[in-house]
Amino acid sequence: MFMKYKIATAALALMSSVPAFAQEEPAGPVTISGSVALVSDYRFRGVSQTDKGMAVQGGITATHESGAYVGTWASNLSGWGTFGGSNMELDLFAGYAIPLGGATLDVGLTWYMYPSGANTTDFAEPYVKLSSTLGPVNGLIGVAYAPKQEALGKVCSDAACTIFNPGAKEDNFYVWADVNGAVPNTPLTLKAHLGWSKGNSGLGPNGTSIAPTGKYLDWLVGADVAVPGTPLTLGVSYVDTDIARVEENYLRPNFSDADGSSIARGKVVFSLTAAF
Numbered sequence: 001m002f003m004k005y006k007i008a009t010a011a012l013a014l015m016s017s018v019p020a021f022a023q024e025e026p027a028g029p030v031t032i033s034g035s036v037a038l039v040s041d042y043r044f045r046g047v048s049q050t051d052k053g054m055a056v057q058g059g060i061t062a063t064h065e066s067g068a069y070v071g072t073w074a075s076n077l078s079g080w081g082t083f084g085g086s087n088m089e090l091d092l093f094a095g096y097a098i099p100l101g102g103a104t105l106d107v108g109l110t111w112y113m114y115p116s117g118a119n120t121t122d123f124a125e126p127y128v129k130l131s132s133t134l135g136p137v138n139g140l141i142g143v144a145y146a147p148k149q150e151a152l153g154k155v156c157s158d159a160a161c162t163i164f165n166p167g168a169k170e171d172n173f174y175v176w177a178d179v180n181g182a183v184p185n186t187p188l189t190l191k192a193h194l195g196w197s198k199g200n201s202g203l204g205p206n207g208t209s210i211a212p213t214g215k216y217l218d219w220l221v222g223a224d225v226a227v228p229g230t231p232l233t234l235g236v237s238y239v240d241t242d243i244a245r246v247e248e249n250y251l252r253p254n255f256s257d258a259d260g261s262s263i264a265r266g267k268v269v270f271s272l273t274a275a276f
Contacts, residue, residue, distance in 0.1 A: 034060035034071075037273040042075050045174065045197055045210070046218025046241035048263035049081025049089070059091075069108075070094040077114075080254060080263055083151075084118030084206035095127075103132040110144075118206050120150040125172070137181040146172040146199075155205050172199035172211055180224075187228060191237070193220040207254055212264075213247040222269075233273045240266035 035058065041048055042055040049055075061071030073091045081089065095108020106129040114121040125146040132139055146152060148169040176195035183190065195218045199211030222237025243264045248255050257263055 029065045031063045031065075032060065033063070033276065034058065035273055035275045037271055039272075040270040041267060042077070042081065043218075043239045043267075043269060044081065045195055046216070046220075046239055046243075046264060047080065047212065048257070048267075049075070049077050049079070051079035051081075051257040052261075052263060052267065053078060053257075067097040067099075068095075069097065079257060080208050080212075082117070083114045083208050084121040086114035086117035086121065088115055089113070090115055100130075103130055105130055120153075121206055123149045123151040125174075135181075136184065137179065140178040142176050142178075144174040144176075150205060152200055152210065153205050154200060155203055170200040170204075172197070174198075174211075187226040189224045189226070191220070191222055191224065193218075195219070203251065203254060212251055212255060213243050217242045231274050231276060233271075233275070235271040235273065237269050237271075238266060239269055 037057045039055050039057060041052050042050045042057065055075050055077075057073070057075040059071060059073030061069055063069040071093055073093070075089050077083070077087055077089055083089075090113040091110055092113065093108055093110040095106055097104050097106045107127075109124060109126045111124050112122060123146055125144050127142060127144040129140055129142040131141075148171045150169050152170045152172050154168045154170055174195060174197050176193065178191070178193050180189055180191035182188070196215070197211040197218070198215050200209045201211065201214030203209060218239070218241045220237050220239045222235060224233050224235045226233050241264045245262075248262050248264065253260070255263060
């Protein structure tokens with residue numbers, strides 16, 4: 001979830017830096033926040049969802065003072081990320097953030113939708129996140145588990161395959177850790193991410209899989225720079241996976257861009273984010 005994490009981090013940093021105005025009315029019980037971003041490549045858990053091309057992304061979240069929240073996030077797609085033919089990912093999410101001593105426990109669910117895709121593309125993924133702050137450093141660990149669903153399943157390849165029997169349902173497990181910290185007296189924030197996926201290897205019923213090689217690591221290191229006096233953040237990150245070339249070759253041509261090159265090798269990704 002690399003790029004979505006990146007945008008959310010930038011948005012939080014920006015919203016905390018926007019000055020309060022004396023004439024503002026008292027805040028109500030519901031807060032609306034969001035962001036719009038232009039990224040050079042949309043990487044989901046280390047794998048490009050746009051054939052290493054640019055993406056326009058945006059999301060909005062409504063948060064109640066109780067800690068409950070609901071929101072949506074979207075991005076254009078191409079190649080491996082089309083998940084059955086769609087050119088768009090639309091996520092719906094809801095959850096509840098609970099203060100827990102000096103930390104925050106966040107429990108929720110994301111519904112991944114791929115409008116105009118195949119009939120079995122959408123899937124639900126519950127998650128649990130625990131975050132805390134120590135000085136200028138923010139840390140988060142998270143676990144996401146998608147129970148067995150057709151969209152995550154094994155492709156059916158025998159003679160009994162029909163539209164009513166597309167193949168075995170499968171699940172998917174993802175665990176990750178994020179850390180970021182502001183450099184004192186500068187607009188710079190450093191960040192890092194490490195994730196581990198376990199799920200359906202090979203090609204799923206829609207020609208893709210969110211854990212393409214079954215088990216793999218993804219990671220990110222980078223920095224964000226808040227542009228003073230604006231809601232903008234410039235970001236740069238290096239993202240990579242430990243997916244081996246022999247594993248990539250097994251998945252080709254699906255697991256490659258239009259030029260036939262890998263969509264999971266290391267790459268520098270740039271972003272421009274506006275938060276509101």
